[in-house]
Amino acid sequence: MSDWNDTQRSGQAFGSVPRAGGDVAGRATYDEGLRSYMLSIYNYMASGVLLTGIVALSAAMTGIAYALASGPLMWIVALAPLGFILAMNFGLHKMSQGTLQVLFWSFAVVMGLSLSTIFLVFTGESIAVTFFATAGAFAGLSLYGYTTKKDLSGFGTFLIMGVIGLLIASVVNIFLQSEAMAFVISAIGVLVFAGLTAYDTQRLKNDYQYLRGTEFMGKAVIMGATSLYLDFVNMFMFLLNFLGSRE
Numbered sequence: 323m324s325d326w327n328d329t330q331r332s333g334q335a336f337g338s339v340p341r342a343g344g345d346v347a348g349r350a351t352y353d354e355g356l357r358s359y360m361l362s363i364y365n366y367m368a369s370g371v372l373l374t375g376i377v378a379l380s381a382a383m384t385g386i387a388y389a390l391a392s393g394p395l396m397w398i399v400a401l402a403p404l405g406f407i408l409a410m411n412f413g414l415h416k417m418s419q420g421t422l423q424v425l426f427w428s429f430a431v432v433m434g435l436s437l438s439t440i441f442l443v444f445t446g447e448s449i450a451v452t453f454f455a456t457a458g459a460f461a462g463l464s465l466y467g468y469t470t471k472k473d474l475s476g477f478g479t480f481l482i483m484g485v486i487g488l489l490i491a492s493v494v495n496i497f498l499q500s501e502a503m504a505f506v507i508s509a510i511g512v513l514v515f516a517g518l519t520a521y522d523t524q525r526l527k528n529d530y531q532y533l534r535g536t537e538f539m540g541k542a543v544i545m546g547a548t549s550l551y552l553d554f555v556n557m558f559m560f561l562l563n564f565l566g567s568r569e
Contacts, residue, residue: 352531352534355530355534356527356530356534359530359533359534359539360468360526360527362543363526363543363546363547363550364547364550365547366426366543366544366546366547367547367554370427370429370430370547370551371430371551371554371555373427373430373434374430374433374434374437375434375453376434377431377434377435378434378435378437378438378441379438379441381434381435382442386435386438387439387441387442390435390436390438390439391439391442399432399435402436403433403436406425406429407429407548407552409425410422410425410426410429410544410545410548411545414541414545419541419544422541422544423544426544426547426548429548437555437559440559440562443566444566445566445567448562448565448567452561456554456557456561459516459557459561460553460554460557463516463519463523464519464523464550466523467521467522467523467524468523468527474520474521474525475521475524475525477517477521478521478525481518481521484514485514488507488511488514491503495507505564508563508564509560509564511557511559511560511564512557512560512561512564515553515556515557515560518553519550519553519554519557522546522549522553523550526546526550529546
């Protein structure tokens with residue numbers, strides 16, 4: 323596991339938050355750097371979501387989505403995003419920042435191709451409404467995670483277990499084809515990724531004190547954007563399955 327997001331370190335090492343009663347100018351510099359760091363993450367994340375949306379809509383309009391909806395190509399496109407995520411995580415320390423950027427944008431494109439098939443299942447209006455609802459919810463939850471004084475780290479393990487449970491339940495339901503189970507999975511999925519949005523935002527904010535002034539911060543920005551991107555996309559998909567109107 324990478325240790326760049328380890329928030330359990332003690333002491334005031336290089337890059338830590340100025341202590342209470344410390345230099346006011348130092349605190350101002352820290353806050354300015356934190357805002358810049360988080361803004362960079364949000365810019366990457368929003369650009370990735372926008373690119374995914376453009377690719378998905380283009381694929382649906384040109385008929386590519388129909389070709390992806392059946393045959394072996396469907397499985398390749400569906401599993402490719404997982405390959406990018408694994409490559410980014412396991413190769414994080416060996417890759418340059420430029421390589422990581424290429425993988426992030428490639429991941430966003432492949433996700434767009436994978437998600438293009440939703441236009442064959444749901445109405446365009448319900449997709450648009452769900453997208454904006456997700457955007458509003460994400461903004462509110464991320465703001466909460468950024469501003470709250472409550473420590474959300476204790477929820478991390480619980481939320482990750484929730485994600486694993488959702489994956490297992492989704493695989494099981496592929497064979498059961500239960501509408502009731504799909505409804506429950508979607509409802510729980512929305513709650514789990516809503517929690518992860520707030521949790522990840524606070525985690526990324528806290529990570530800054532260990533990252534500032536290091537060469538690794540550029541890579542951390544991309545990985546942080548990837549985390550929030552996944553939170554957004556998964557919350558959108560579960561909400562769409564939960565509330566979307568089908569064709």
